[in-house]
Amino acid sequence: MPSPRPPIFSIPIRQSHIETPQSSSPCGEVHVIVGPMFAGKTTTLLHRIQAESNNGRTVAVIKSNKDTRYGLDSIVTHDGMKLPCWALANLSSFRQKIGPDAYDQLDVIGIDEAQFFEDLYDFCCEAADHDGKTVIVAGLDGDYLRRSFGSVLNIIPLANSVMKLTARCELCGKRAFFTLRKTDETETELIGGAEVYMPVCRQHYVDGQVVIGAARSVLESKKLQCGTCT
């Protein structure tokens, strides 16, 4: 009679000591803060950075150099809170700008206006997975047409946490999830504050789009009529 064969999934009784591969650097974190304009994304980012700094961690904050609203040397919230920052065209230049030694010393990196950085995904991967940094990212999830904005949504799969903030609808005071553009400019990227944008609830976003669309077609038909004027 053949001897019984061992079960396929046998567990060895005496397990030899298995070396787990040592990771070359400690693991970092990625935290994402999104929402419409005026929702408190920059305020939340600055509070978190401040708290990390108070806990003795070395911090740096980066913003896009496209946003020149308050100068390039600081991040400023809509109600005036401020922190010094690096204003950059892209994130890949950060290590070289700050210097490799200073970069190695950093524990926490804050990124504001993340929608303007094309290399956001690669930077977050490198900084958190390989360099052990805690990266806190704040940015618009959607543009004025509620389309995904830049690479912000691409980094959700990299994130330890995601927070969607809301503002107050300027027309009714309810929770605002979207940003309405009040002007007729159509480019995706258009730097501005309350003179160009307002936070709105779903109802007023839909109503606003209808009103803006109607105003645009009136203006266009006027232009056509003028074109036929002699």
Ligand SMILES: Nc1ncnc2c1ncn2[C@@H]1O[C@H](COP(=O)(O)OP(=O)(O)O)[C@@H](O)[C@H]1O
């Ligand atoms: N309609 C609004 N809803 C909420 N906050 C507003 C509104 N308008 C102005 N604010 C101000 O904006 C601040 C948030 O600013 P900020 O952190 O810069 O927002 P975000 O970075 O999301 O645009 C609020 O604390 C409030 O004082």
Ligand SMILES: Cc1cn([C@H]2C[C@H](O)[C@@H](COP(=O)(O)O)O2)c(=O)[nH]c1=O
């Ligand atoms: C909706 C929308 C916004 N922007 C610009 C306008 C501001 O300069 C920033 C957002 O600043 P905040 O800190 O979130 O208030 O983004 C844009 O270029 N295009 C848009 O559709």
